[in-house]
């Protein structure tokens with residue numbers, strides 16, 4: 304409530320005076336060294352959030368860095384790259400908060416976004432063919448998947464999507480406008496910006512409350528623009544997305560903001576940046592962001608942050624690292640381009656000085672060229688899930704299954720609308736097929752022999768199921784079936 308009063312006060316000041324000030328000048332007042340595309344307000348807000356928290360709680364960033372280092376050393380000691388024993392499956396809830404019809408993006412966009420997340424984390428998207436050869440030994444399948452939550456926190460069936468209309472037009476709030484108010488602008492950024500934005504995570508503040516963030520990946524979608532009166536409707540001031548880093552580790556201090564419940568664990572997205580089939584676009588002169596946003600890669604980047612990853616350039620020059628040993632350093636981000644000739648820092652990765660890795664989801668490169676997480680990044684994300692987010696996931700055991708066996712049972716299409724085919728391959732003997740729901744109930748139980756494929760049509764309701772295939776040769780094989 305206090306915050307709302309502040310906004311009204313600022314708005315009144317703006318309405319009373321208000322000489323014309325270009326948005327460029329305002330941005331320069333905030334950060335004189337950077338160009339428009341590097342402005343903290345047309346980008347990902349995750350690192351900026353951490354910086355602001357470090358200001359309110361000195362030592363926060365150091366503690367985070369130390370924790371990250373310890374996780375990295377753990378993961379590099381314990382993991383053999385790509386030889387993972389489990390696939391982690393994370394239930395997702397999308398909270399769509401809309402002020403108008405355009406912002407109320409349809410289910411089809413959310414389903415599409417989930418498909419993009421899965422394809423990118425499993426390295427199954429076609430763009431993976433564009434990874435440069437020097438990076439191929441370093442990148443892989445994270446064995447992390449995302450499913451729509453099928454039960455809500457009370458145990459009721461759900462689609463994994465909540466929606467609410469809000470009276471708030473811009474969750475970023477209202478920026479002071481004049482270059483003569485530099486100190487006030489900076490103060491506003493420090494004090495108000497993220498409080499405003501995180502209203503999205505609170506029903507009483509015009510957003511939608513989180514579902515238990517230890518058990519669900521909460522993804523809020525809304526209008527993250529920062530309203531800056533007078534210039535071009537100020538649609539350019541926006542975070543494409545931001546994410547909270549893992550914060551429940553004992554040596555990570557809580558900030559005062561956390562204490563009052565402002566920050567909720569999860570991912571916040573500007574509604575234009577969601578999904579690869581989203582019909583909405585960024586206005587002039589920011590169409591360059593459409594190329595990234597149109598592919599659903601912004602959310603891949605943000606979920607990377609949510610699982611502990613930093614930006615690949617370390618948010619600094621060549622001396623700043625992302626704590627990951629197999630990502631090349633870079634003097635800066637890719638500036639929304641796909642420049643494959645850039646090699647701005649000298650590094651030594653398996654004896655090679657690799658170029659800037661614009662393929663990496665944690666760069667600010669265009670979605671066109673993003674197609675990979677490195678094993679170092681994957682190890683870190685999996686270690687974060689194990690250490691910091693242990694109740695978030697369920698897992699499918701991969702132990703003892705050869706890669707060719709894993710792929711010998713295929714479900715297609717998957718996800719599907721209730722009609723799908725299970726391809727069994729060349730079955731020489733009787734095999735035992737079961738389909739279970741998430742409560743572990745067996746809904747289909749049958750033995751097949753001399754069968755290449757099983758066709759199933761409209762047998763199950765929408766939800767997530769598990770296919771279990773047993774034969775006498777190897778351990779049971781599990782595959783997930785998603786029915787919408």
Ligand SMILES: [Zn+2]
Pocket residue numbers: 347348349350604608614
């Ligand atoms: Zn980021």
